[in-house]
Amino acid sequence: MEEVLETENNPGGRTVRKYLALVLLLLTLPHVFAQATVEKVVVDVYDSGYVRVTExxxxxxxxxxxxxPLMSNDTTGLSVFDENGNPLLFEKxxxxxTVYILNSTTQFTVTYFTASLTSKKGNVWNLSYSFPYPVTIKLPSGAIVVxxxxVPLEITSSSITMPPGNQSVSYILPLPSTTTSSSQSSTFTTSTSTPTESITSTTTSTKTTRTSPPPATTPASTKSNTPLPSQTSGRTWFLPVLSLLAVITIPAVAYWAKNRKRPTRLPVSKDKLSEKLESLGxxxxxxKALLYVYDRGGKARQADVRKALGIPxxxxxxxxxxxxxxxxVRVYKRGKENWVELIFT
Incomplete structure (x- = not known):
């Protein structure tokens, strides 16, 4: 057989050798050409804690x-499609x-599900990950970010885009009763076009099921229990934005409250202290230094006094x-700074 393949007059032997060489070349190419850019990453978070990642x-x-790169090792439902919707071969x-490109593909989309990015402690859910690209996160409807x-790169009414690196987002889901009420409200209002038509439709259906409904009670109760479409949609985007403002505002207020200068009643007036200091020569x-400390409630940082007086x-x-x-005065250490406190005798 070897003699037949090596015979110059046997063209079939040369063809087999060419095919074998081509297969060996294709097996080595994926390890050489392996560069790509992840243009967009979207994480859709579900109420159950599962997320769908789209790259x-x-x-x-x-x-x-x-x-x-994938956001997790533990994935299910992995699929890869090119820009025309054709499936591509891949190896995880x-x-x-590793995605094998058979044609001149200009773009492809990777989709998978995972439950390893989220965790729950009490009522607070936490989405944490490490990824080298910006990630756009879409939380469940009505979720409150805590x-x-x-700092996010972008915030919209329905998503938060976080920068690359190690990131985490903590959020709270609404109570089941709130979710059910909102669901019922949205289902009801989709069958009507305006609030006026909604009241009319409710009155008509009530008359068909009851013999003598009160003419004024049914529309009034429907109007009070059913939120208007504008109220329902406004609540959806307002809560995440409000919670984000709370995340930024609460630490700032706490820092201000901790470091604000609280007025202190000193045992002597400023005029009497000034007279005493002048009498001491x-x-x-x-x-000026001692009066500066007095104006700060009797205590001040030595560095602040030095800057106020302009001395070395x-x-x-x-x-x-x-x-x-x-x-x-009494000079003492607080942390890494020297503080000065007046002594009244």
Missing amino acids: VVVPSNYSVAVEV NGSVL DLSD LTEEEI KTTAWRMFKRLEEKGL
Whole structure:
């Protein structure tokens, strides 16, 4: 058989060798051409904690196969389609997906489901991940965001786009009764065009099921229990935005409340203190420093006093050392900073 393949007069033997060489070449190409750009990543979060990830990928020119990062190792329902909706072959290895491009594909979409990105503690859900590209997150309807790991790149009425890297989004889902009520409201209002028509339709259906309904009671109860379409849609986008404002505002208010200067009633007035300091023969600079501390409630950072007077750091240190030896102030450490406190005798 080998003699037949190696015979120059046997063209079939040369053809077999060419096919074998081509197969070996195709097997090595995917490891060479493996560059792509993930243009868009969308994470749709469901009430159950499952998420659907959609990655839109643009391969480089003349690529035979590309490697695409996945957001999780544990995935189900994995599928890959090109821009024309044709399925593509792929091979998954952990969190890396190798997609084989058979034609001149300019774009393809990877879709999969996973439950490993979310966790729940009490009533708070947490979506956490690490990904090298920006991710657009679409939370369940009515979800309230309570914490963000980073400043979002973009916020819309239905999504939050987080920057690349390690990110997490904490949120709370509405109570089942609220969800059911909203669902019933939306189902009811879709069969009508305006609030007036909704009331009329309700009155008509009530008359067919009851013999003598009160003419004024049925429309009034329907109007009070059924939210208008504008109210329902407004509540959907308003809650996530309100919760995001709370995430930003609450820490700022807490920081302000912690660091604001609280007025303190001192044992002597400023005029009496000034007279006493002048009688002690202090320099003008020392008197200004002590009155500055007095205006701050009797305590101030040494660095603030130095900046207010415009004196060097060494000069301020020596001045407060002299004042401390005279029993007028007490210098102490708070954290990494020196503080000055007046001593009233």
